[in-house]
Amino acid sequence: MEAKRAGADRAAGRFDTQAQAHDAAVGFATRSGGGEVRDHRKDNNQIRNTDTVGKSDPYPPKG
Numbered sequence: 001m002e003a004k005r006a007g008a009d010r011a012a013g014r015f016d017t018q019a020q021a022h023d024a025a026v027g028f029a030t031r032s033g034g035g036e037v038r039d040h041r042k043d044n045n046q047i048r049n050t051d052t053v054g055k056s057d058p059y060p061p062k063g
Helices: 018-031
Strands: 035-040 047-053
Touching: 018 035, 018 047
Parallel strands: none
Antiparallel strands: 035 047
């Protein structure tokens, strides 16, 4: 499995499982200020799963 950043031609990383690739992609999106993570099927490139990742809150609520 591969994880790509938005607009990239090359993979940002290669992973053994889809879960590892998804977690890495969520990390890329979080560090770049949020975005959408899409998991694609390998055989026909259809979107299998979509997650929206928000920005990290600099002032999280207490409690």
